[in-house]
Amino acid sequence: MERIASRGAVLFGCDLDRAALSDRVDAAPVCAATLDRLPFRSESFALVTSNMVFEHLDAPGMAVSELARVSRRGGRILVHTVNGRHYTAWAARLTPLWFHRFVVKRLEGRAPEDVYPTRYRANTEARLRSLFESHGCRHVGGGLIRGIPPHVPVPLLFWVAIVLGMAERWLARLPGIGVILKPNLLMEFERR
Numbered sequence: 001m002e003r004i005a006s007r008g009a010v011l012f013g014c015d016l017d018r019a020a021l022s023d024r025v026d027a028a029p030v031c032a033a034t035l036d037r038l039p040f041r042s043e044s045f046a047l048v049t050s051n052m053v054f055e056h057l058d059a060p061g062m063a064v065s066e067l068a069r070v071s072r073r074g075g076r077i078l079v080h081t082v083n084g085r086h087y088t089a090w091a092a093r094l095t096p097l098w099f100h101r102f103v104v105k106r107l108e109g110r111a112p113e114d115v116y117p118t119r120y121r122a123n124t125e126a127r128l129r130s131l132f133e134s135h136g137c138r139h140v141g142g143g144l145i146r147g148i149p150p151h152v153p154v155p156l157l158f159w160v161a162i163v164l165g166m167a168e169r170w171l172a173r174l175p176g177i178g179v180i181l182k183p184n185l186l187m188e189f190e191r192r
Helices: 002-006 018-022 060-070 087-094 097-108 125-133 155-171
Strands: 013-015 030-032 045-051 071-082 137-145 184-191
Touching: 013 018, 018 030, 045 060, 060 071, 060 125, 071 125, 071 137, 125 137, 125 184
Parallel strands: 013 030, 045 071
Antiparallel strands: 071 184, 137 184
């Protein structure tokens, strides 16, 4: 985002969490809003991004409709989210929110109130393509991407994480296995 701003673009941020907005250090204007009711005129932005939000959405179709609405024709929408088929997403589905908060606090040092419920209702390549195409967008590129194993920050697990990460990368090359071993999706859409 810094590279985009250095070229003269005006950045604007939205978050549902008002505390997160007040903790920001940059000077970009921000507002509290949900993705299903964005407070902007239609076709306001040439680029819209969503970073680690889609896994939390109750109604992803409404969010996609709003992202498409506020994007200019020919504008781009970039979505970075959790791969709903990755083993950590399956573990998150099978465990309660209090457990997520406990683990994230220990691994990342984040406060429990900064860990939100996950839904995984639009967290596959096929589901994202379907949602965006049904709202007048076309898939431009991207898909499953590798990421850092989530347990690397824990000193005792560092070497275990490195070995597991290397095994994941090797296994991800095998047909059909990569879908569950690549933790994130990064997809780009263009509004028609």
